[in-house]
Amino acid sequence: MGALATTGVGHAQTGSLERICPAATATTVGPGDDVVFEAAASPGVEPQAADWRVDGPDGDAITPYDPFYSYTYVTGNPAAYGQFDASGTHEVSVTVDGTTVIWTVEVTESAPDPPDLDVTCDPGPDATITVRDEVDVTASAADDSGTLHRLFWQEGRNATYVDRIDLSGSTGTTTYSTTGGNALWFIGDYPMIAWVACWDGRLASASVDGPSVVAFQNVAITGTNAPIRAGEDLVVEAEIDVEGDSTYHGFVDVEADLIVGHDPTHVDSRTVEVFTARTETVELAFTTATVRNTQTFPVRVETAHAASETNVTVIGTADDGTQGHLEVTGLETNAPVTGGEWLEVTATLANTGDGPADRDVELVVGHDPTTVDTQGVTVDAGETTTVSLGYETYPVRNDGEFPVQVRTGDDTASRTVLVSGRNGNDGGEGESSFAVSITGTNAPVTGGEWLEVTAAVENVGDAAGTHDVELVVGRSPEVVDAASVSLPPGGTGTVLLGYETYPVTNDDVFPVMVRSPHASDTRTVTVHGTG
Known part of the structure; x- marks a missing residue:
């Protein structure tokens, strides 16, 4: 028989040991089936302080096994598990500081079957996620005798105990939720393991592989050489950093893509090697078109997981060196509106430059900024104009506040607006969402x-x-x-x-x-x- 001991933090002499599992002094198990033993120690003990024996003091000491060895470090309760291969009666004991508890184990073919256990992972082993994404591992246990007691989670990298949940009755389901970055065992291609124990010590385990976990590739545009003359090369500089585990991810090849224009076009790519938790700089470029009129348009740098965007200006060949500068000098909205209604934003624009300003003005909304409306304007030097932009808001159920921005390429102004939820506005008893x-x-x-x-x-x-x-x-x-x-x-x-x-x-x-x-x-x- 093999067993696993648990740890405790206390160093004072153990005052008492009390059986937890099996709760009774005697239990029955089938040949070759796993059986677990746990005692409550007061104060808690360390794994090496628990002396496990089978069939009396002259028997060999039990060799600890995971996850219950680390379980003791967390709980202070000595615990062990193992199997008896042949029918018969055995005595299992644990001694701490001279205090002993004993269980009698009858091994017989007529013993109840071990509990059933099924473990699944979402996303599964065929998926690829980043260190930021969530992972749910779900265990479903069943026992014909109706004596479910506890479920223990064990991570497969270092075979250590990570969590437990109390169960009862004939069936039980529990989910262990984490993120890809915290699930180091999945990053290292190790499984997640669940153990389910009944009150009489019958034990079963099952494992599941998780998704592949890759480092998250962040990007931020740090500068451009705009404004430039039409036909010249536009250069965009961006910083890339990688979030991940240095042991498993190390150096990561990050492909950065440059996308330009209101009708987005992919114009350049660069691959840069970035070490986890460090930052590298990448430059992307393209030759601008030889246009007559000055233009302002968005440029965007994307990785597999993130993007950064800014506006740039290209001076047309017909311009004489003068350049417009379109500032947002006033911003008004019709907020608050009710979800599903039209949100209108009115902006006053002033050209403070020394030439005409030909711009696409954007309305950008939300904490995850999204362009919802665009209007082209041409404003002579020293002149002002007013634009009205808007969109139909989502029919949200609850009140929500978020920023709205008006962007000209030269200037940005923002305001927080309120969209009222529709809960109760239709006279019904409730709404779906x-x-x-x-x-x-x-x-x-x-x-x-x-x-x-x-x-x-x-x-x-x-x-x-x-x-x-x-x-x-x-x-x-x-x-x-x-x-x-x-x-x-x-x-x-x-x-x-x-x-x-x-x-x-x-x-x-x-x-x-x-x-x-x-x-x-x-x-x-x-x-x-x-x-």
């Missing part, structure tokens, strides 16, 4: 192949409802797929959405969004070029 979360994609894919996005949907409202869940792709957002989902209050479901990507020649990186009428979630995906 669908939260959505992207749980995986099959990206990267090659241009022309099917891009698939999986999302979890939960009705967080207090009434049943049916809503369309849409897949929106690209920087000029386009709805490419949708599914109708019906859920009761508190109900959950999964949707699978997708579309056939365009057969691009060069690699393209762009956002995909899954949205309901009440919420949305976005990921960045890569489509490899066919050239």
Whole structure:
């Protein structure tokens, strides 16, 4: 028989030992089945202080096994497990500081079966996530005798105990939630292990592999050489840093893509090697078009997981060296509005430069900034103009505040607005509200192949409802797929959405969004070029 001891923090002499599992002095187990023993020590003990014996003081000491050895370090309760291969009766004891508790174990073919245990991981072993993404490991246990006691979680990297949950009755389900960055065992391709024990000591274990966990690639534009003359090279400088575990991720090859224009176009890529927790600088460039009029447009640097955007100005060939500068001198809104109504933002623009200003003015909303409206203006030097921008807000259930910005390329002004929730406004007893979360994609894919996005949907409202869940792709957002989902209050479901990507020649990186009428979630995906 093999067993595992637990640790305690106390160093005072043990005052008492009390059986916890098995709770009774005698138990029955089948040949070859696992059985666990645990005693409550007061004060707690360290694993090496517990002397485990089988069949009296002349028997060999029990060799500790994980995870219960580390379990003792956390709880102070000595614990051990093992198996008896043949039928018979045995005596198992643990002694700490001269205090002993004893169990009698009958090993017989007629003993109850071990408990059943099934463990699953979401995302599963075929998925790839970043260190920021969440991981849920779920264990479902069942015992025909109805004596479930506890479930222990063990990480597979160092085989140490990480958590426990009390159970009861015939069935029990529990989920261990963490993030990719904290699940070092998954980063190292080790499994997650669950152990379930019954009150009479019968024990079972099961394991599951987790997803591949990659470092998160951050990016931030730090500068450009704009404004430049039309036809010159525009240079964009960005800093890239990598979040991950240095033991497993080390040096990471990060591909940075430069996307320019209101009709986004991929114009340059660079790959830079970045060590975990450090920063590297990358320069991307392209030759601007020889245009007559001065233009301001967005430039965006993207990695596989993040993006950074700014506006740049290219001076047209017809300009005589003078240049406009369009400042936002006034900003008004019609807020507060109710979710689903039109939010209007009015901006006063003044050209404080010494030449005409030809600009695209953007309305950008949200804590995760999204451009929702654009209007082109031309303002002569010393003149002012007023623009009105807006969009239809989401029909949110609860009140929400968020920033709105007006950007000219030369200046930005912002204001926080309130969108009132619709809860109770329709006279009904309740409303449905669908939260959505992207749980995986099959990206990267090659241009022309099917891009698939999986999302979890939960009705967080207090009434049943049916809503369309849409897949929106690209920087000029386009709805490419949708599914109708019906859920009761508190109900959950999964949707699978997708579309056939365009057969691009060069690699393209762009956002995909899954949205309901009440919420949305976005990921960045890569489509490899066919050239």
